[in-house]
Amino acid sequence: MTTTITILFFGVAYGMILYLISVGLSVTMGLMGFVNLAHGVFAMLGGYATVTLMNWFGVPFLAALAIGCVIVAAVGFALERTLYRHLYGRSELDQVLFSFGLILVSVALVRLAWGPLAQPIQLPGYLKGQVKIFDLALPAYRLALVGFGAAVIAGLWFAFDRTLFGARVRAAVDNRAMAESIGINTSRLFTAAFGLGTGLAALGGGLGADVLAIAPAYPLQYIVYFLIVVAVGGLGNIKGPFVAALAIGVSDTACHYFLPQVGSIFIFAFVFVVLVWRPNGIMARR
Amino acid sequence: MIAPATSNLPAAALSGMTRLLKLLPWLVVAGLPLALPGYEPLATQVFVMILFALSLDLLVGYAGIVTLGHAGLFGMGGYAAGILSVHGITDPLVTVIFAMMVAAFTGLVFGIAMLRTKGLTLLMLTMASAALLYEIANKATGLTGGEDGLVGVSFTPLLGMFAFDFRGKTAFFYSLTALFLAFTFVQALINSPFGWSLRGIRENDARMAAIGCPIMQRRIIAYVISSALAGLAGALQAQTTQYVALHSLSFDLSGNILIMLILGGSGRLYGAFIGCPAFMFAQDQLAKQDPANWFLGLGLILIAFVMLAPGGILGIAERTVAAVKTWRRA
Numbered sequence: 001m002t003t004t005i006t007i008l009f010f011g012v013a014y015g016m017i018l019y020l021i022s023v024g025l026s027v028t029m030g031l032m033g034f035v036n037l038a039h040g041v042f043a044m045l046g047g048y049a050t051v052t053l054m055n056w057f058g059v060p061f062l063a064a065l066a067i068g069c070v071i072v073a074a075v076g077f078a079l080e081r082t083l084y085r086h087l088y089g090r091s092e093l094d095q096v097l098f099s100f101g102l103i104l105v106s107v108a109l110v111r112l113a114w115g116p117l118a119q120p121i122q123l124p125g126y127l128k129g130q131v132k133i134f135d136l137a138l139p140a141y142r143l144a145l146v147g148f149g150a151a152v153i154a155g156l157w158f159a160f161d162r163t164l165f166g167a168r169v170r171a172a173v174d175n176r177a178m179a180e181s182i183g184i185n186t187s188r189l190f191t192a193a194f195g196l197g198t199g200l201a202a203l204g205g206g207l208g209a210d211v212l213a214i215a216p217a218y219p220l221q222y223i224v225y226f227l228i229v230v231a232v233g234g235l236g237n238i239k240g241p242f243v244a245a246l247a248i249g250v251s252d253t254a255c256h257y258f259l260p261q262v263g264s265i266f267i268f269a270f271v272f273v274v275l276v277w278r279p280n281g282i283m284a285r286r
Numbered sequence: 287m288i289a290p291a292t293s294n295l296p297a298a299a300l301s302g303m304t305r306l307l308k309l310l311p312w313l314v315v316a317g318l319p320l321a322l323p324g325y326e327p328l329a330t331q332v333f334v335m336i337l338f339a340l341s342l343d344l345l346v347g348y349a350g351i352v353t354l355g356h357a358g359l360f361g362m363g364g365y366a367a368g369i370l371s372v373h374g375i376t377d378p379l380v381t382v383i384f385a386m387m388v389a390a391f392t393g394l395v396f397g398i399a400m401l402r403t404k405g406l407t408l409l410m411l412t413m414a415s416a417a418l419l420y421e422i423a424n425k426a427t428g429l430t431g432g433e434d435g436l437v438g439v440s441f442t443p444l445l446g447m448f449a450f451d452f453r454g455k456t457a458f459f460y461s462l463t464a465l466f467l468a469f470t471f472v473q474a475l476i477n478s479p480f481g482w483s484l485r486g487i488r489e490n491d492a493r494m495a496a497i498g499c500p501i502m503q504r505r506i507i508a509y510v511i512s513s514a515l516a517g518l519a520g521a522l523q524a525q526t527t528q529y530v531a532l533h534s535l536s537f538d539l540s541g542n543i544l545i546m547l548i549l550g551g552s553g554r555l556y557g558a559f560i561g562c563p564a565f566m567f568a569q570d571q572l573a574k575q576d577p578a579n580w581f582l583g584l585g586l587i588l589i590a591f592v593m594l595a596p597g598g599i600l601g602i603a604e605r606t607v608a609a610v611k612t613w614r615r616a
Contacts, residue, residue, distance in 0.1 A: 035406055086593065092405060093352045097548055098592040100541060104585030111578040216578075224417055224537070231410040263425055268418040272399070275411050279403040 005136060007254050013142040015249025016149030017211050019242050020204030022229035023156065024197020030173045030236020031186075031193055032088050038099035039201060040219035040226055041106040045072045046202025047214035048110060051119045061124045065206045069199045076198025080191050088190075103219045111216040118215035141210060148207060152200070153242065160238050169193055173236035228271050234281025243282060312466055319458060326454035327526075332563050333461040334523045337468050339547045339558035341515035346544070347553030348476055349508040350488030351401070354409055354540050355416030356516055358396075361535030362419065363389040363517025368436040368530040369429060376442045378450075378460070382521045389517020390510050392419075397509035401502065413537065420535040436530040450525070457526035464522055468515055473555060475511070484508055545588060551600030560599050 025039040049068030053059040059067065079102075087095055127144055130137040160166040171179040172186050180186050205214070212222055228248060233241030248267060255266045274282065319326055338360055345351040366388035367381040375381060400411040423430045430436055443449040448456040475481050486494045487501050495501050524530045533539060542565070550561020573580040595602050 029406065035409065083589075083593075090592075092409070093346065093548075093552075094592050094596065096352060096354070096409070097545070097588055100545070101585040101588030101592065104581045104588065106585075108578040108580075108582035108585060111581070112576075220537070224413055227406075227410055227413070231406055235406065261425055263421060265418065265421040265425060268414045268421060271414045272411060272418060275403065275407055275414070276399045279407045281407075 002136060003257075006138070007257050008250060009138055009146070010142060011250030011253035012246060013145045013149075013249070014211060014253055015246035016145055016153075017204050017208035018225060018229050018249055019245035020149055020152060020207065021201045022226045022233075022245060023238050023241050024193075024200045025226060026230045026233060026235060026241045027169065027173075027238065028190075028194050028197045029230060031169065031176075032084075032190055034084065034088060035092050035095045036084075036099050037096060037223055037227070038102040038106070038219065039197075040223050041103055042072050042076055042198040042201040043205030043208075043212075043222075043226075044106065044110065044214065044218035045075065046205035047121075047209045047212075047218070048114060048119065049202065050206030051121050051209060051214055052114075054122060055119075061127070065203060068206050069202045072202030073195045073199030077191060077195040080194040084194065085187075085190070103223075106219060107216045114216070116216060118213040119209075121209040121214070123210065145207060145211075152203065156200070156238060165192070228267075230281075232271060232274050232281055234283045237283055240281055240283030312462075316459070316462060319455060326458040330454055330457045330461045330526050331523075332566055333458075333465045334519050334526065335543070335546065335562040335566065336558045337461075337465045337522065338516055338519035338543055339550070339562050340465075340468060340472055340555075341512045341519065342543055342547050343552055343555065343558055344472060344476070344484075344508060344512045344515070346547060347555075347557070348481060348488065349484045349505060349512075351505065351509065352409060353412040354537070354544070355412035355414070356512075356543055357535055357537070357539035358416030358419045359389045359393055359513040359516035360520040360523075360539065360543075361416075361423065361530075362392045363520030364524040364530045364534045365423060365430055365436065365520075366517070367521035367524040368439045371439045371441055371524075372436065376440060378441045378444050378525055381441070381525070382464075382518060385521035385524075386514045386517045389520065390514040392517075393510045393513025394506070397506045397513070401505045401509060413540075416535060416537065416540055420532070420537075423532060423535055430530075430532075433532055435532055436524075439524055439528045439530060441525050441528075450528070454526070461522050461526060464518065468518065469555075472515070476555065480504070480507070545584070549587070549591065549598050551598030554598075554600045557598055557600055564599065 021040070021043045024042075025036060028034060028036060028039075046068045049071050050061075050064045053064035053067055054061060083098075083102075087098055123141055127141045129140055131140050131143055132138075160169065168179070168184050168189055171182075171184060172189055176186055205212070205218075212218065215221075225248070229241050229245045232248070233239075233244035248271075251270065252264065252267050255262055255264070259266070315329075318329060338356075341359075342353070342356050345353055345356070363385040366385040370376075370381045370384055375384075396411075396415045400408060400415065403411060424432055426432070441450060444456055444460055448460075450456050476484070483494065483499050483504055486499065487504060491501050520534060523534065546561040546565040547557055548561070549565055550557030550559065568583070569580055572583050591598065597604065
């Protein structure tokens with residue numbers, strides 16, 4: 001029983017990280033129809049920014065997370081303005097190749113700057129050790145992941161469902177031409193959504209640095225997982241990917257624990273079946 | 287279409303001449319071991335990659351199916367040939383045919399499931415299909431050797447006459463012949479009505495369906511043929527290197543082969559012949575110092591090609607020729 005709950009908990013923590021990183025990708029893909037394989041780059045940059053600020057400049061963990069998030073959002077904003085927007089109307093193949101090129105460049109630059117080894121994160125004292133809840137001893141770091149993730153998600157869902165910005169995004173996802181004709185500046189909306197999405201990815205990368213290790217191969221290694229969350233969850237919505245991320249986090253963790261000889265086979269088979277059954281994801285809007 | 291008469295030679299003689307001219311590059315390449323002895327193993331690897339990229343061109347360039355999991359089929363061919371050899375069936379041609387059948391069957395099963403979808407979903411499915419095969423090969427260590435790769439692969443002499451020697455001469459001519467046969471086949475295929483229907487589906491699948499073309503069936507056939515050719519390339523690699531690496535199923539290889547094809551120019555048949563040697567030469571030169579240099583250079587080239595020069599190296603050449611022609615006419 002205890003084992004089951006612990007695994008469930010580890011899986012949820014993992015799912016939270018996957019969700020934080022991927023949700024921005026779902027929104028930008030739904031908005032712009034852009035196949036962006038390079039989304040993991042921003043999560044990696046968030047991780048490097050956090051680790052570097054902490055290790056080199058002695059910035060506390062939470063402040064480093066926040067600064068990293070802002071820096072990466074600015075990078076995302078700049079890239080959207082200079083490069084991404086020229087490719088919105090282009091073929092899927094062009095978008096795949098472009099974002100693949102971006103991955104390679106980022107991998108190379110990160111390797112040149114930080115070297116090939118993974119960057120260890122020094123967690124602050126209050127996130128080390130375990131917290132006892134009833135009879136369960138849960139690691140403080142993962143507990144914080146779940147709590148922090150839940151708070152960000154609550155804020156995000158509120159913004160998406162209840163604010164003017166969220167309404168505009170939803171309108172543009174549903175029907176871009178109509179949204180434009182009632183006076184929504186979709187071009188500016190794209191940039192804002194892209195910046196927000198990359199900022200969230202950076203947050204996920206920094207927060208999850210102890211789960212998904214920060215190393216140059218990061219965007220290549222985890223790209224499949226981020227894309228799975230988006231494809232299974234459905235494009236252009238933020239709740240489908242949440243369900244998908246939790247399902248994948250929990251089932252992958254459980255599989256690696258109970259059936260190590262199966263490992264990741266289950267997750268890919270599962271994704272394959274789900275996508276063949278529902279090509280537009282489990283919560284397709286149309 | 288009726289071609290305008292360009293010369294006084296009778297048509298039959300002309301086609302005989304051009305046919306000979308088209309054979310010329312192959313003969314030159316076949317003579318390479320005389321000029322550059324010692325490079326046979328490297329050249330063999332290049333031929334295998336060209337064949338693999340050619341199989342991808344059929345999908346990406348002609349059928350308009352973008353896949354990020356083509357290595358799954360390459361690896362299936364490699365493992366099929368390798369596993370057969372480890373279990374005592376070591377005739378090269380028998381194993382190659384078996385490997386092509388295994389890859390074609392894999393392509394059929396995945397193709398039926400995947401090709402109903404489009405866009406991101408199709409990309410994800412191709413990626414997931416290869417990732418699935420990779421994980422299975424990774425875990426089934428008894429059969430595949432897992433992460434260590436499949437060792438102990440060896441084959442009896444080709445046709446009972448030509449042994450696979452360490453100089454690599456047999457492997458060189460064997461893979462060159464296979465590439466020539468595959469190229470001739472693909473060339474005939476894309477110029478057949480079937481090939482034109484693939485282009486039609488690529489350009490506008492709704493219209494092709496409206497004029498009565500069974501697009502799902504055509505896409506699946508294209509996928510199966512491409513799978514068999516990818517399996518052939520994989521089997522050739524297993525036979526010429528006597529080893530099957532887990533990497534042969536990896537996303538890394540799926541991405542690289544797509545890049546090789548695109549750098550050369552997709553949908554042009556010759557793109558693979560330009561892109562693969564260029565890629566492999568540049569990788570060899572740049573990665574020697576630091577892999578980061580190679581990633582940086584390749585990434586920048588890829589971004590530059592997408593932004594500035596669609597159509598790859600051959601696309602640039604075509605535009606240059608067109609520009610020179612208009613300049614001379616003016």
